[in-house]
Amino acid sequence: MPARLAEVHHAHEEEIEFHTLTNPVEFIGDEDGYLVAMRCIRMELGEPDESGRRRPVPIEGSEFETPVDTVIIAIGNASNKIIADTTPDLEVDARDRIIADLETGQTSKKGVFAGGDVVTGAATVILAMGAGKRAATAINEYLMGEG
Numbered sequence: 001m002p003a004r005l006a007e008v009h010h011a012h013e014e015e016i017e018f019h020t021l022t023n024p025v026e027f028i029g030d031e032d033g034y035l036v037a038m039r040c041i042r043m044e045l046g047e048p049d050e051s052g053r054r055r056p057v058p059i060e061g062s063e064f065e066t067p068v069d070t071v072i073i074a075i076g077n078a079s080n081k082i083i084a085d086t087t088p089d090l091e092v093d094a095r096d097r098i099i100a101d102l103e104t105g106q107t108s109k110k111g112v113f114a115g116g117d118v119v120t121g122a123a124t125v126i127l128a129m130g131a132g133k134r135a136a137t138a139i140n141e142y143l144m145g146e147g
């Protein structure tokens, strides 16, 4: 669980139930398309991978359904692929992170600036705010130059 101990503690305090080693595989709707259940599968820890982390592997035949009416998928920090798919002249790296000048936020596309997690990968609020401030200065200079 990639979270700080204090975060786990607070979640327990708020009576959040953890179902570790459980993976959702399907959302099930009723005849009107409203969500009614989620099918999950139990996992177990397999052999360690190259990083030494034991990868979870599904336990065959362990699927079960649990009733739900709302699901929030809150996993991972990957970039939205829509950027790379819709803006071919905006340079991105192998993980679809926008390539931008770290001092100005200028990207490969004229007049387009970027900063924060979509440039650095998962980082912190303070770093994203810093990038925003530097980009604001650079955008101002860019607009003055254009005018």
Ligand SMILES: Cc1cc2nc3c(=O)[nH]c(=O)nc-3n(C[C@H](O)[C@H](O)[C@H](O)COP(=O)(O)OP(=O)(O)OC[C@H]3O[C@@H](n4cnc5c(N)ncnc54)[C@H](O)[C@@H]3O)c2cc1C
Residues within 6 Å of the ligand: 077, 080, 082, 115, 116, 117, 118, 122, 123, 124, 125, 126, 128
């Ligand atoms: C669980 C968790 C805990 C964290 N805890 C901390 C912490 O304690 N301290 C800390 O400093 N940092 C923490 N972070 C990291 C921090 O949240 C990020 O580094 C920071 O939010 C990055 O800011 P950002 O503006 O770059 O991106 P975001 O905050 O992710 O903002 C990007 C915005 O763009 C929107 N967006 C995406 N695609 C599109 C699109 N196509 N069109 C329009 N809008 C779009 C998104 O909806 C989102 O609102 C945490 C992150 C997570 C996930």
